[in-house]
Amino acid sequence: MVERLxxxxxxxxxxxxxxxxxxxxxxxxxxxxxxRVGDVMTSRERLRSLLDAVVGISTDLDLRSTLQRIVEAACxxxxxxxxxxGVLTADRTGLADFITHGIxxxxxAKIGDLPHGRGVLGVLITDxxxxxxxxxxxxxxxxxxxPNHPPMHSFLGVPVRTREQIFGNxxxxxxQGADEFTEDDEEIVVALAAAAGVAIDNARLYxxxxxxxxxxxxxxxxxxxxxxxxRRTEALRLIARRAQEVSTAELVMVxxxxxxxxxxxxxxxxxxxxxxxxxxxxLVPVEPVAAAEFGREKVRFVENLRATTEWPATRPRCPTxxxxxxxxxxxxxxxxx
Numbered sequence: 001m002v003e004r005l006x007x008x009x010x011x012x013x014x015x016x017x018x019x020x021x022x023x024x025x026x027x028x029x030x031x032x033x034x035x036r037v038g039d040v041m042t043s044r045e046r047l048r049s050l051l052d053a054v055v056g057i058s059t060d061l062d063l064r065s066t067l068q069r070i071v072e073a074a075c076x077x078x079x080x081x082x083x084x085x086g087v088l089t090a091d092r093t094g095l096a097d098f099i100t101h102g103i104x105x106x107x108x109a110k111i112g113d114l115p116h117g118r119g120v121l122g123v124l125i126t127d128x129x130x131x132x133x134x135x136x137x138x139x140x141x142x143x144x145x146x147p148n149h150p151p152m153h154s155f156l157g158v159p160v161r162t163r164e165q166i167f168g169n170x171x172x173x174x175x176q177g178a179d180e181f182t183e184d185d186e187e188i189v190v191a192l193a194a195a196a197g198v199a200i201d202n203a204r205l206y207x208x209x210x211x212x213x214x215x216x217x218x219x220x221x222x223x224x225x226x227x228x229x230x231r232r233t234e235a236l237r238l239i240a241r242r243a244q245e246v247s248t249a250e251l252v253m254v255x256x257x258x259x260x261x262x263x264x265x266x267x268x269x270x271x272x273x274x275x276x277x278x279x280x281x282x283l284v285p286v287e288p289v290a291a292a293e294f295g296r297e298k299v300r301f302v303e304n305l306r307a308t309t310e311w312p313a314t315r316p317r318c319p320t321x322x323x324x325x326x327x328x329x330x331x332x333x334x335x336x337x
Contacts, residue, residue, distance in 0.1 A: 049077055050188055054195040061206035064099075070160075070196045071101040071170070077192060078156060078185040080172035085160070086121060087168040093117070093125065095168075103150065110148035119143025120155065124169040128159035130190060134180040136173065156181040160193045162201045170196075211246065218242035233267070240270035251276055255284060257295075262288050 053073035057066060067085050075083040082102035086095040098114040117125050120139050124131060133139055136155035145152070152173040160167050170193055175181045222242065225235055236254045244252040251271035255264035264286055269279040294300065 046077070046184070046188055050191055053077055053192060054199075057196060058199045058202070061203045063200070063203040063207050066199055066203045067099045068101070070192070070199070071099055074158075074170050074172055074189055074192055075101050077188050078172050078181060079176045079178070080156070080181075081174035081176055082150070082152060082172070084171045085168055086115065086117065086171060088117075088125065088166060092166060095121070095125075097168075107148070107150065111146055112148075113146075120157070121169070121171060124157045124159055124171075125166075128161075128166050128169070130159075130186050131155070131157040132181050132183075132186050154178075154180040156185060156189060158186070158189045158193045160196050160200070162197045162204070167197065167200055214246045218246055236268045237270065240268045244270045253279065257286075257291055259288070259291075262286060262291070264291075 053076065057069045057073055059069070060066070067087070071083045071085045074080070074085075080102075082100070084098055084100045087097040087099070088094070089096040095115055095117040100108070103111075115121055120131070120133070120136055120141055120143070123139075123141055133155040135153045136142060137144075137153065154173060154175040156172040156175075158170045160170055170189060172181070172189065175185070222235070222239055225238055240252040240254050243249070249271075251269065251273070253266055253270075254268040256267045257264055262285065264284040266279050266282045266284065269276040
């Protein structure tokens with residue numbers, strides 16, 4: 001049985017000598033303390049998430065998958081709906097690649113070509129510093145979006161460095177649950193970008209080592225064939241095939257120089273496109289002086305293969321590597337693009 005207290009029997013809590021105004025101030029201080037504790041806990045959670053992301057992006061050394069994980073980790077840490085990592089061109093004036101997160105393949109196909117680094121994206125290329133905007137469309141350098149592109153407003157961009165050089169930029173858009181990205185978001189993505197630079201550098205070194213190993217294996221295989229009974233066409237085809245596999249070129253051709261007639265003959269053409277077989281046996285005219293000059297070079301890079309000479313079939317407009325197959329005339333040459 002519980003005894004009910006009357007108004008006269010009820011005891012008020014001790015006032016601790018505080019006036020009502022002081023008690024209000026104490027409540028405010030307690031609330032502020034609780035808020036700060038909450039901020040500390042949130043910061044600890046974000047720090048733990050950052051450490052998890054750093055470990056996650058370094059789980060393997062494949063460069064492409066490393067770049068994809070970096071974008072996904074940045075979106076998760078900053079709460080961004082869309083993210084991308086733009087890889088700079090060799091001259092650092094535009095974007096050579098654009099790895100995205102948040103846009104499905106069907107939407108990609110509707111949008112069309114990937115960005116080239118103009119507008120606000122180009123701001124980080126010319127001035128590699130973090131950029132945080134409440135609305136990207138209101139920036140003076142905004143270039144607009146192509147048709148079928150999802151609407152984007154809030155924006156956060158951070159450069160990614162490898163060995164003191166700018167490798168590319170992280171672009172995040174559409175902060176979820178808020179109108180814009182915060183200073184804390186910027187700080188944590190900057191920290192992620194620093195770790196990402198190390199992961200990218202390791203992946204690139206691993207890729208170079210793997211490619212060198214494949215070249216050495218291909219060279220050993222070709223040398224073994226040449227030391228035995230040599231059938232010229234089979235040997236040249238093996239050279240072209242291994243060069244195409246290791247360099248990941250679309251097409252590799254071996255051209256033999258016909259000095260009396262001042263022309264090359266396409267002896268072998270190796271590529272994924274079956275139509276490249278139509279090139280075999282084709283004749284390519286060349287000036288004797290140009291052929292002799294090329295024979296003295298180790299390698300030559302050509303920006304536009306189509307414009308170099310008259311080809312027996314249509315050749316793409318693309319960068320090309322050409323290498324003499326011997327150092328003294330009459331040379332042959334191996335062309336890859």
